[in-house]
Amino acid sequence: MTALATLTVTAQKDGDASLRPVPWRRMAWVIWRQHRVALAGVAAALGALAGYVWIIGLQLHHAHAAATTCNPASPTCADLITHFNFMNHVLQGGYALQLVPPLIGAFLAAPLMARELETGTFRYAWTQGFGRWRWTLAKLVALAVVVTAAAGAISVLLSWYYQPYLATGNQNLSLNELSPFALGLFDLRGIALAAWTLVAFAIGGLAGMLIRRVVPAIVATLVAYTGLALVAANFLRQHYLTPLLTSNVNVPGSAWIASQRWTKGGTFAFTSWRNAPNDLLQQCRSIPAGPLAKPSQSTLAQCFAQHGYTQLTRYQPASRFWSFQWIEGGWLLALSALLIAVTVWVVRRRAI
Amino acid sequence: MNVVEASGLGKRYGATRALRECSLAIPAGHVAALVGPNGAGKSTLLNLAVGLSPPSEGGITVLGGRPPGSPAALDGIAFVAQDTPLYRNLSVADMLHLTRNLNRHFDQAHAEARLAELGIPLKRKAGKLSGGQQAQLALSLALARRPRLLLLDEPVAMLDPIARHDFMATVLMAAVDDGVSVVLSSHVLAELERVADYLVLMSQGRVQVAGEVDDLLASHRMLTGPAAGAATYAERPVVHIRRAEVQAHLLVRATADDRVPPGWESHPVGLEELALAYLREPGAAALPGPARGRDAEPSEVTK
Numbered sequence: 153m154t155a156l157a158t159l160t161v162t163a164q165k166d167g168d169a170s171l172r173p174v175p176w177r178r179m180a181w182v183i184w185r186q187h188r189v190a191l192a193g194v195a196a197a198l199g200a201l202a203g204y205v206w207i208i209g210l211q212l213h214h215a216h217a218a219a220t221t222c223n224p225a226s227p228t229c230a231d232l233i234t235h236f237n238f239m240n241h242v243l244q245g246g247y248a249l250q251l252v253p254p255l256i257g258a259f260l261a262a263p264l265m266a267r268e269l270e271t272g273t274f275r276y277a278w279t280q281g282f283g284r285w286r287w288t289l290a291k292l293v294a295l296a297v298v299v300t301a302a303a304g305a306i307s308v309l310l311s312w313y314y315q316p317y318l319a320t321g322n323q324n325l326s327l328n329e330l331s332p333f334a335l336g337l338f339d340l341r342g343i344a345l346a347a348w349t350l351v352a353f354a355i356g357g358l359a360g361m362l363i364r365r366v367v368p369a370i371v372a373t374l375v376a377y378t379g380l381a382l383v384a385a386n387f388l389r390q391h392y393l394t395p396l397l398t399s400n401v402n403v404p405g406s407a408w409i410a411s412q413r414w415t416k417g418g419t420f421a422f423t424s425w426r427n428a429p430n431d432l433l434q435q436c437r438s439i440p441a442g443p444l445a446k447p448s449q450s451t452l453a454q455c456f457a458q459h460g461y462t463q464l465t466r467y468q469p470a471s472r473f474w475s476f477q478w479i480e481g482g483w484l485l486a487l488s489a490l491l492i493a494v495t496v497w498v499v500r501r502r503a504i
Numbered sequence: 505m506n507v508v509e510a511s512g513l514g515k516r517y518g519a520t521r522a523l524r525e526c527s528l529a530i531p532a533g534h535v536a537a538l539v540g541p542n543g544a545g546k547s548t549l550l551n552l553a554v555g556l557s558p559p560s561e562g563g564i565t566v567l568g569g570r571p572p573g574s575p576a577a578l579d580g581i582a583f584v585a586q587d588t589p590l591y592r593n594l595s596v597a598d599m600l601h602l603t604r605n606l607n608r609h610f611d612q613a614h615a616e617a618r619l620a621e622l623g624i625p626l627k628r629k630a631g632k633l634s635g636g637q638q639a640q641l642a643l644s645l646a647l648a649r650r651p652r653l654l655l656l657d658e659p660v661a662m663l664d665p666i667a668r669h670d671f672m673a674t675v676l677m678a679a680v681d682d683g684v685s686v687v688l689s690s691h692v693l694a695e696l697e698r699v700a701d702y703l704v705l706m707s708q709g710r711v712q713v714a715g716e717v718d719d720l721l722a723s724h725r726m727l728t729g730p731a732a733g734a735a736t737y738a739e740r741p742v743v744h745i746r747r748a749e750v751q752a753h754l755l756v757r758a759t760a761d762d763r764v765p766p767g768w769e770s771h772p773v774g775l776e777e778l779a780l781a782y783l784r785e786p787g788a789a790a791l792p793g794p795a796r797g798r799d800a801e802p803s804e805v806t807k
Contacts, residue, residue: 171576171608178605185598186591199741271592275585275640279554280606281649287606501558 174282179290187295190260198302201252202309208240209313215239216316217238219327236316237328243326244317246336249310252345254377260357264291269364278499285500288315293494296353298400303349311341319446323405328443332473333408342477347484352377354491359501383468385481392479395466401453406470414461421461425452432459505530505568507653507685508553510563515548522548524709526562529792530687530702532652534716535679537700538689539779544706547586553687554583564652565729567633567653579608582646586657588639592631594639599630603645615648618674636666636667642673647678654678656688660695668692672699703775705782713790717775720790724778727754729768739765743788744781755781757790 184191215236217502222229242248268274278284314330314337316322322329330337339348356373363369395410403409414421414428422428436455453463468476506529513526523545530536538546551557552564555573570577596619610640621625622644624637628629633641641657646654657677660668676699678684687704690696696703703720705713715718727737734745734752740762743755755773764770773781782788 171579173575174606174608175758182602182605185594185602270586272585272589273591274589275583276589276591277606278556279578279583279585280574280603281608282606283575283578284573315568 157209159359173286176286176290179282179294183291183294187260187264187291191298192264194260194299194302197255198252199305202253202306205243205309205313208243212236212239212313212316216319216327217497220319220321220325224325233326237326246310246314246334249340250336250381253349254374254381256303256349257352257354257356257377258370258373260295260299261353262360262373263293263366264295264357265499266360266364266366266369268401269361270366285496288499289492289496292354292357292495296350296357296488296492299353300346300350304343304346307341307343307345312343318406318430319466320404320406320435329405331406331408332470333389333468333476338476339381339385339480342474342478343481344484347481347488348381350488351380351484351491353484353490354488354495355380358491358495358498361498370467389480390468392476393468393472395468398465398467399462400465401457401463403465403467405469408468408470410466410468412463412465414456414463416461423490425456428456432456432461435459506530506565507532507534507568508536508564508687509569510552510562510564513549513552513559513564514561515545515552515557516560521551521709522777523559526674526709526711527791528704528711528714530685530714532568532685533683534702535676535686535688535700535741536704537689537696538598538704538706539691539693539696539783540706540712541691541783543693543708545709546706547657547693548600548709549687549706550583550655553738554581554655570634580652581655582643582649582651582653583644583655584639584659587662588642588659590630590638590642592629594630595627596624596630596633597736598628599645600626600648603648607649609650611648611650615644618644618647619645622670634667635662636664637670639663639667639671640674647674647682647684649757651684654686654688655685656686658689658691660690660692668695675699693779697775700775703779705779707783707786711739712788713779715790715792718801720778721773721775723757723759723790724758724773725758725760725762726771726773726777727758727764727768728752728757729754729765733765733767737765737768738764743790744785746781 215232219229219232219236222232263499268277274284277287280287282286317328317330317337319329332338332341339345352373355376356369359372359376360369361368363372390408390410413423436452456463508528508530510526510528513523513528514521515523526545526549526718538549549559552559553566553572555571555577558727564572565635566577567580570580591602600612600615604612616626619641622637622640624633624641630638630641639662643656643659654675659675660671663671672695675688677685679686688700695730701717703713703715703717704711724743728751729737731747731750732751735755737754737756740756740758743757746753755778758770760770760772762770782790
């Protein structure tokens with residue numbers, strides 16, 4: 153055994169200076185081999201969703217074309233309008249599709265680090281020559297790019313799907329009209345869906361690293377994402393740009409109304425017609441109702457205006473859609489980059 | 505060159521001190537056994553050496569002064585962790601491919617030849633292999649990286665005697681044929697006697713004994729004599745006293761040339777005997793002199 157001590161070390165004698173890191177591209181096969189099942193699952197789910205949206209989207213576009221081109225006087229036209237308005241209820245507000253980013257984040261990203269830590273395989277992966285922070289960065293960035301691109305592709309399809317609801321003139325025909333800023337719709341079109349998917353992925357990655365167990369990390373990802381999405385939609389988004397102020401009663405249906413109030417003689421009178429003084433309502437009751445027998449707000453408003461009231465509306469015009477998209481996409485991208493950087497940093501100096 | 509060198513090394517997990525004031529220098533070219541009871545700090549020391557966790561105090565370097573976890577250190581060290589973690593859903597061939605892709609050097613032919621020799625099919629999922637086969641696969645992956653230092657954490661704990669024997673034979677072959685330095689932790693003493701030529705004994709987070717096995721065995725004797733005389737023996741430092749009905753066995757720090765008191769017999773000791781005696785006496789220590797470690801104690805400075 154003492155002979156061992158005299159053995160010279162013949163293996164690698166090259167100096168540290170010439171030590172080239174293992175090339176990044178070698179991670180491509182590693183990522184594919186380790187995550188192909190999860191990626192196939194995401195692809196299958198998104199593919200099925202795309203197929204479904206495509207089929208019902210064609211029906212929606214046909215129904216919209218039929219409802220807008222029929223003769224408004226004919227009785228069948230009312231049926232066509234009702235048909236369009238009650239189509240595809242599940243997708244109409246866009247709320248169901250809000251699940252796409254968190255599900256990707258929770259089921260693809262959260263187990264990414266958590267499974268390695270839970271099963272102990274990090275002791276294998278992080279002691280290979282590739283280096284553990286590079287391993288983490290390569291995995292997070294490559295998979296983030298893939299899922300973001302997939303979500304981007306889906307959002308192109310969704311943009312097409314929702315076109316009928318955004319067409320100008322829907323309101324005049326009593327067709328359902330959605331503002332591009334509508335709560336469930338804004339983040340499905342443009343670049344927002346891709347950006348939200350990216351941030352869900354980044355949240356999942358960090359949660360997995362911090363919590364180190366798969367199931368709790370999935371739950372934490374869903375909770376954190378939901379919180380962020382609710383805060384963004386309800387509190388942040390309206391402040392991206394200063395809203396416009398108008399006294400025009402006919403605010404376009406595509407506008408996103410931040411607040412409305414009635415004034416008389418420059419002072420605040422009431423917020424909406426529901427709070428209007430009784431005598432004023434009495435005087436305006438005789439106004440004929442709208443085509444679908446709902447109390448038509450626009451005619452009511454005209455009546456109020458005739459009595460010397462002015463409606464002040466603060467709103468975001470539909471033309472600001474892309475500005476809002478870039479603002480939201482921008483901060484989500486920055487947040488995602490930060491979360492991924494934090495994950496890599498935690499991996500780099502994690503005390504096991 | 506020292507493959508692992510630590511001075512004043514300490515590691516805390518919350519309030520628990522897994523490792524304290526460890527000073528250690530394991531020279532290259534040895535099969536070093538890291539021995540100690542469970543919780544002695546063996547795994548902690550290996551995790552620090554491979555860079556999986558940072559020390560709480562003191563310092564540790566590997567492969568002649570490289571920081572653990574640095575690219576140069578990772579490149580030269582192969583680590584087989586406790587319970588040999590593998591991706592259970594990957595096939596053996598995929599594990600080879602994975603390891604090849606993650607390292608600068610990988611001897612595919614060597615690994616395949618070894619696996620063929622062991623009768624481990626390349627197409628089988630890693631999770632479907634027996635415990636012994638999984639350990640052998642992990643070892644094959646590690647050796648195919650052509651490391652200069654092989655760190656093994658409790659590699660044979662889960663194996664049956666035959667698998668244990670085969671595993672150790674492979675480790676020994678790598679050490680002898682390829683000049684790989686090996687540090688392996690174990691609480692199974694019997695296996696180590698055949699392979700280890702350097703011993704690091706740990707208990708309660710401290711290094712208790714460190715040195716070449718031959719030197720340690722040459723500097724210890726087992727004295728057997730009357731039980732009544734055990735307490736009065738004072739010729740040489742006593743490590744441990746084991747009393748029987750009439751006789752007492754004293755492990756003493758002495759050489760074969762040292763004088764034996766009348767009525768006593770002196771015997772050489774075995775590695776297992778030596779290790780057990782020290783483990784029963786956590787207060788006793790046998791460490792290399794002040795040449796290494798002691799005077800370079802940065803822990804005193806950093807505290």
